[in-house]
Amino acid sequence: MTETHELLTAAVRRLIDATIRTEVEADAIAAATDKIEAATAHLSDALIPGSFGVQATPDGRPIALGNVVIGQRNPVAPPLTINHSPDGTVHTDFVLGAAYEGPPGHVHGGVCALILDHVLGATAHQPGKPAVTGTLTLRYVRGTRLGQHLRAQAQVSRIEGTKTFAAGSITDADGVTVEAEGIFIHPRGTPQS
Numbered sequence: 001m002t003e004t005h006e007l008l009t010a011a012v013r014r015l016i017d018a019t020i021r022t023e024v025e026a027d028a029i030a031a032a033t034d035k036i037e038a039a040t041a042h043l044s045d046a047l048i049p050g051s052f053g054v055q056a057t058p059d060g061r062p063i064a065l066g067n068v069v070i071g072q073r074n075p076v077a078p079p080l081t082i083n084h085s086p087d088g089t090v091h092t093d094f095v096l097g098a099a100y101e102g103p104p105g106h107v108h109g110g111v112c113a114l115i116l117d118h119v120l121g122a123t124a125h126q127p128g129k130p131a132v133t134g135t136l137t138l139r140y141v142r143g144t145r146l147g148q149h150l151r152a153q154a155q156v157s158r159i160e161g162t163k164t165f166a167a168g169s170i171t172d173a174d175g176v177t178v179e180a181e182g183i184f185i186h187p188r189g190t191p192q193s
Contacts, residue, residue, distance in 0.1 A: 005073055012075035013099075020098040069118040080115065080152070082122050090122045090168075091153040096146055107144040109178075112170055116180040120154040124164035124184035131164060131184040144170055144177040154180075162186045 015036070022029070052066030052073065065073040070080050076099070080092040092115075102108025117136050124131035144150065154168025163183050170178040 009073055009075050016075060016099045017097050020101075069114060078115070080118065082119065084122070087155075088123065089153060089155045090119055091151055092119060093149065093151050095149055096144075098146065101146055103143065105143075105146055107146055109138075109140055112140070112144055112178045113138055113180075115152050116154070116168055116170065116178060117182065119152040120166040120168050120180055120182040121184050123154050123156045123166040123168075124186070129186060131186050134163065134183040134185045136180060136182040139179045141176050141179060145172065148172045150177075157181075162188075 024032075052071070054064050056063070063072070065071050068074060068077055070082065071077040072079060078094050078096060078100070080094055083091050085091070094115075096107050096111065100107050100111045102111070113136065116138065117133055120136070121131060121133060150170055150172055152168065152170045154166050157165040157167050159165070162185055164186075165181070165183055167179075167181045169176045169180065
């Protein structure tokens with residue numbers, strides 16, 4: 001992804017936040033709407049067909065630029081940077097703002113599920129050996145507050161054939177907010193280790 005695309009995505013993230021929280025007058029909203037429509041028309045001059053999906057970097061590595069959780073070109077994505085530790089654990093640190101609100105001042109439970117699905121799945125997904133979610137079970141311990149430093153982490157519990165069992169959580173400075181367990185399956189025809 002180019003620096004220009006990074007700047008565009010960051011600007012649209014700020015626009016989403018400002019759209020939710022603005023209290024300017026109606027004429028200012030109308031003027032902004034006209035500018036946004038003009039910018040959208042300009043960007044729409046050259047679009048790839050279909051969904052963005054997975055693209056290749058110049059060195060041939062796949063990158064999911066449109067992914068709703070980690071997509072570097074998707075302004076709806078938080079985005080998360082997934083870190084793999086040598087011990088097999090996976091984690092990401094992030095802060096969620098107004099675009100992810102459910103109950104007032106808190107992250108929507110579905111957003112927590114989306115993030116945990118991705119992080120738990122990252123324990124099973126390996127290069128050339130994708131895994132898909134079979135089941136995901138969550139326990140909401142307490143509300144996950146917006147604007148706070150959060151960490152999602154996961155580890156493999158066990159592996160049985162094509163199934164990887166993983167467990168994880170979202171935590172804030174006060175401890176666990178959401179716990180999760182999942183089963184991730186390597187589809188038939190996928191190379192097994």
